[in-house]
Amino acid sequence: MRKNLGVQPALFPMPVAIVAAYDEDGKVCAMNAAWAQICDMDKIALFIDEDHKTTKNIRQSKAFTVSIADVPNMEAADFFGIATGNKMSDKFERTGYNAVKSEFVNAPVIAEFPVTLECELAEIVNTPNLHAVVGKIINVSADENVVGDKDKIIPERVNALIFDQFRSGYYSVGNKIGQAWNAGKGYMDN
Secondary structure (H helix, E strand, O other), rough: OOOOOOOOOOOOOEEEEEEEEEEEOEEEEEEEEEOOOEEEOOEEEEEEOOOOOOHHHHHHHHHEEEOOEEEHHHEEEEEEHOOOOOOOHHHHHHOOOOOOEEOOOOOEEEOOEEHHHHHHHEEEEEEEOEEEEEEEEEEEEEEEHHHHHOEEEEEHHEEEEEEEOOOOOEEEEEOHHHHHOOOHHHHHHH
16 A cells, blocks of 8 residues: 655655865865756756855856765765755865866866766756756766776776765665566567
8 A cells, every 4th residue: 555645755766976176266165066967978967056056166166066976975975965055165175175177178087986077058048947057967977986997987996975865864775687678578578
């Protein structure tokens, strides 16, 4: 039997994405944004509020990075979500993390996170029901330890964090259990 739960943002899993951009002085600003999604082969959408310091920086710099947060960096990833750059000018520095300028866009790559999408600002969509920052992916850089054959990322090695919207928890990505576009082929013959 099913139970009606009312309106909830009940989608799971959600990636823990760390969005980073430079401010007008070239200082790194980073935020935790679980509401992010690939929206085309070369685009990512960030469903983040207009008032975030990082959003303001993206508008100004026209570029940003999105890193996949991983289990070893959970504390810093969480901190990037609970602290606001609008009130804490040394937010990034407090973590002791390191950032280098992307070779491809005017945005910082945070060295501690294993995978980073380097993006140019494509557009900002602002309607009564949606605020989305859309980025064109210019490059993906990754730690060699998480890259396999044919330059494909191996998810189990990334040890990515996922966010539980139901109870505000973090979980790690598990093992591969099937092959996409193959696991359901048995239904094709019916």
